[in-house]
Amino acid sequence: MADINAIAKQFTDFYYNTFDSDRTQLAGLYRPQSMLTFEQDQIQGAEAIVGKLAGLPFQKIQHRVSTMDAQPASATEAAMVVLVTGQLLTGEEQNALSFSQVFHLRPEGGSYYVANDIFRLVYG
DSSP, X not given: OOOHHHHHHHHHHHHHHHXXXXXXXXXXXXXXXXXXXXXXXXXESHHHXXXXXXXXXXXXXXXXXXXXXXXXXXXXXXXXXXXXXXXXXXXXXXXXXXXXXXXXXXXXXXXXXXXXXXXXXXXX
């Protein structure tokens, strides 16, 4: 089995760098059956997910990953669950917001796609 921590790190680096520079370029990571829960909203399908992310009310964003944990998610395929915590800055805001995000990654053609994505801001 491949080193899931290395794969998860490579994925999260790519995901957040792409999100911070051009969210519309995330479409290739999702499939028609992919599901995003963003705060209380549930969205299904690559086009709808990227539409939601691209439509967020800020142009500039910076993610800072604090922790990343990965676990195998299947005994029959190289799927994994990745939990990320960190902070993000939007626009010209100086106060970072804490967030947590979970990705369920499934293998496909030598790579991975996001089957499930759950994002929450952490208040308090």
